Amino acid sequence: MARKINLRIWRGDATDGGLQDVQVEANEGEVVLDVIHRVQATQMGDLAVRWNCKAGKCGSCSMEINGKPRLACMTQVATYGDETITVTPLRAFPVIKDLVTDVSFNYKKAMEIPAFEPPKELVPGEARMQQVDVERSQEFRKCIECFLCQDVCHVVRDHEENKKSFAGPRFFIRIAELDMHPLDTLKNRKRTAQEEHGLGMCNITKCCTEVCPEHIKITDNAIIPMKERVADIKYDPVRWLGSKIRKREGIV
């Protein structure tokens, strides 16, 4: 059954902007992206909003709904009852227009992560791995690159100056995925995670895990294991000594 809901939408660009109130019809079962599209079709023809699949798989419609980073296509209007729904662009990134932000920071960071490096003698098509060896990394492959984790991470959200030295949770799962990969041979992946990509900046307050629409356990399964792997090579004298006496797996 259709009903009228109150919506507050942030409109503007990098120079100025503010929240605008609108009333819009919402039908049973609709998501926030549906009502934003209705506003765009009936009241604000020039409203900028980024979207694509409407199925929670493309990661395009990331925005903040009542202050929380969410996918608009996966957020039911009914969740909020009669409450006014406030919709803003992601607050960690530069705004372009209305609900659209410039997320190029993430693509720059992606390019900084060293790529997968299989053994040199391995011929394409000849790689063989057991399921138990790759299942940890597979969880991280679910990432849809919505960048909600990057948006909510206070290291860059609250400190613009940290952007140059901090890759963010999305790329820590990428680093973990590669470091845990049985065929990755790149040396110093742990060390660069700490020294170049800012793993030590993370204080594991788990907001990235809380907002992940794919329910990836970013902190428990990627960031903390990586912190422990970094401790192996940088902060654990016993492990360091052990690696010098006898080459052990995991110490590369």
Next chain:
Amino acid sequence: MSGVFSPTRAKIKERTLRTDKWWIQPAITFGVLLSFVIYATFRAFEGANYYKDHLISPFYSPCLSEACLPEATILGWTPVSAEIFNFALSPALIILIFPLGFRMTCYYYRKSYYRSFWMSPPACAVAEPHKKYTGETRFPLIIQNSHRYFFYAGLVLNVILTYDAVISFKNPEGEWGHMSVGSLVLLVSSTLLWFYSASCHSCRHTIGGRLKNFSKHPVRYKLWSWVSVLNHSHQQFAWYSLAGVAFADIYVRQVATGAWTNFYFF
């Protein structure tokens, strides 16, 4: 202006637009942890009321000081002087660093106190008040990387506290085969501590997480799988074990002062 108020970001004057009661969880955590710290500090300095009829408080075990009651020590072993620089040292202060360090560097507690005490951040998508942030890259927070060593020390303490629980199955005359409410309290407390340690992230890493090829280490993979299951509930074990230790200490103290009588089931 930095953070969410940076010039290129959407001009929104509120620190957060969250409409839920996001402050409740950090407020409760702050209250509970602060209460525990105040109580533990009082008990650590009290230096008394920690032993009665084969019940020893977990705050005072192992009792290593010459100031310890002889029956509270492990086989009479007291390697630490009762005084240091003319300061009467409570036996609890000698060992406190280990459980304290284990919990302070614990990945779960770090989340808790960074949020509730340091407000970094107070909650997700709520702007923190600090102008600068360097995370765990510098002293003193770089010490958090020593968590595994406190985990190892915690395992030793768990063995001792389990031994204490076993000893409590004696009656006041020292005869085995008796069980009191105190035995039950110490048993539950030490069991919860084992669960807390076994679910620890450093334990998960040490037991198998650091491996690249699980298929070459099937036993460690199995152990890692079990620890991973426990690890899902590390937060719960952190709170339950904290409550268990606090209650065990309160119980022993009350029995030692005579306020409560330790009831024997058999």
